[in-house]
Amino acid sequence: MKKTLYTINTVNNFMDIIYKPFGEPFKEQTEGLEIYNIMDDSLLKETLDNGGVNADVCNRMLNYAQAAQSSGADAILTTCTSVNEATKYIKKFIHIPVMNIEEPVADMAVENGKRIGILATLPTSPAAIGRVIKEKAAEQGKEIELLNVVVDGAFNVLCSGDRERHDQMVCEALYKLSEEVDVIAFAQISMSLLKHDEVKVPIYKIGTSGFKKIYSMMK
Incomplete structure (x- = not known):
C-alpha cells in the first residue's frame, strides 16, 4: 500500500545534508513510499535569534503540517532538532503521526x-x-x-x-x-x-x- 511522508526542513541545503544521504536511499529501499519535502530556513534563523522556538515558529510549522495533512500525508517528520518543541506542540492539532528525527x-x-x-x-x-x-x-x-x-x-x-x-x-x-x-x-x-x-x-x-x-x- 502506498504511503506518503512529508518532511519539514529548516536549512536551505537540506537536499545535500538530509534528503539525498538519508531520505532518498530510504525511499528507494521502501516499496510504495513517497517523500515530499517542505523547507523554510527562516524557522531556524528565528529560533537561533530567540534562543529557542517562539509562537511564530510554532504557528508556521503548524501551517506546514496542516498543509501536508491536507495534501494526503500519512506522517510528518521534522528534521531539525532545534525546533522539536514546536513539533511537540503541533502534534496536538494533527491527526497523523508527527515526529522529530532525533x-x-x-x-x-x-x-x-x-x-x-x-x-x-x-x-x-x-x-x-x-x-x-x-x-x-x-x-x-x-x-x-x-x-x-x-x-x-x-x-x-x-x-x-x-x-x-x-x-x-x-x-x-x-x-x-x-x-x-x-x-x-x-x-x-x-x-x-x-x-x-x-x-x-x-x-x-x-x-x-x-x-x-x-x-x-x-x-
Whole structure:
C-alpha cells in the first residue's frame, strides 16, 4: 500500500545534508513510499535569534503540517532538532503521526549510557535534544548525566561549503568528549556525515533511524 511522508526542513541545503544521504536511499529501499519535502530556513534563523522556538515558529510549522495533512500525508517528520518543541506542540492539532528525527537517537543514548555526551554545532541543539533524552530517561526510570559541547562556528563553515574544515572542527571536540562519557549523541543531522576516526564509545547519529521510526508509525 502506498504511503506518503512529508518532511519539514529548516536549512536551505537540506537536499545535500538530509534528503539525498538519508531520505532518498530510504525511499528507494521502501516499496510504495513517497517523500515530499517542505523547507523554510527562516524557522531556524528565528529560533537561533530567540534562543529557542517562539509562537511564530510554532504557528508556521503548524501551517506546514496542516498543509501536508491536507495534501494526503500519512506522517510528518521534522528534521531539525532545534525546533522539536514546536513539533511537540503541533502534534496536538494533527491527526497523523508527527515526529522529530532525533527521537531514536535519544532512545539509544539512554538505553546504552548513563553519562551522555551531546555534541552540537548550534547553540540551541543541546537543550533541544537534551529535553528529549531526559524524557526518555524518565520513561525508563533511569538516572542520567548530560555533558554538552557546542563547536561554535562549525555550522556556518558547513553552510559555506567547507565540509573538510567543518569535520576538522567537530572531530577535535568529538575525540576529547569521547574520553569523558559513556556514549555520544550527535545533536543535529547536519553532523551525521562527519568523517572521523573510531572512538572508544558508541556514537548515535541522526538520520536513517528517524526515517525508519516514522515509517513504522505510518504502518
